[in-house]
Amino acid sequence: MTLPVLQLTAYGTPGPQGSKTKNAHGAMYESSAAVKPWREAVKSAALDALHHDEAWMALTAAVRLDVTFCLRRPKSHFGTGRNASVLKASAPPFPTGKPDLDKLVRSTQDALKDAGVLADDSVVATLRAEKAFVLAAGALLTPGAVITIWRLTDFFKEPTA
Template sequence: MTTEFRIYGDPKPEPRPRAYRRGERVGVYAGTSADGWREQIATAARPHVRRPITSPVGVTVEFFIGRPKSHLGTGRNADKLKPSAPMFPAGKGRDDLDNLAKPILDVLTNVGMWVDDGQVTDLVCRKRYTTGQPGALVTITEIHE
């Protein structure tokens, strides 16, 4: 069985844990920058949860990243892509694809899509620029032996 749904919003990577020290106390805290994105994932996924999947699963995620304004022209060319604009959202300073996928897999576990994200045996991820609505398209396929 295959399930597909769209998540709307700006994809956010899983924040790295941060360490702190206050006097003698040392601790670690998780960033909250992806909390809104996590809620959007849960909202989009919940209607598609029937029962927790117990078999291995394949997941395909296509991320749609909004283009920066610097990629577009100005004035009457404001809706046209500059010839110098990169085709793909790649390079230093761009969100790592594996960090973008992590919140999706974690939230799908939390909403009961499957028992554990360790069941994911196939993971295909892509990130592309869009001039439309940013977000992600998620396809989940149960793998039967």
Template structure:
């Protein structure tokens, strides 16, 4: 069985964290350096929670395969009449990181460490398999049975 989650929003990479000081407990206080990460993670979490509720999914706690296709806004400077690939920022691996963390927060899987196989791609709207018509991401999760 494949679980398909479609998220509309502006994909944002999980960036570096900046040190803000120490808490009374002595632990470091870290803040996300990018302001775009929180809204993206909220969009992913909401879409994942909705799919989880619709399917009545139990928490996944087994080896998983994940495919993600990120649709990014096409720059105005990009050619309009031919397919082009988004080979600039943001980093694909950082997009995956922020999206996996949001799926964990949504309670779809116990931890993103359960992902043993991951395929990801970046596309512009309407240009390629699973590319959306607006910025966002298509996420497919499959259980891998040994």
């Protein structure tokens, strides 16, 4: 079995990147206030995961990136009063609203590049990304993301049975 080259967990509210807004003076800025703290959380988690590997070099060959973003459920998914902690039967099983998955991936890839994990986000040749609610099966207990990276060349070196 091929082992991932890096696996890490970033905690915090995942923030989307990509939407820009123009202010009254014509300057462009990120429309999401969550993108900067999210990128810092991912960068910090990546640097923590790599702190023991002094020989680490940013990945320049094709990689596979798997990311599971864990998002907090909106209060509207729960009952009120004494049922405030009870999930409504009508609550959706998966997050289908904002933030957009592709924009979450974009901010995460940029943070991995900033941390020196990836030479560029263009080295990601295969991507598996998903959004899940916190506390769902296999999800984190708090908002964040589980990020796993494999070198694709390792898949081709693996012996076949």
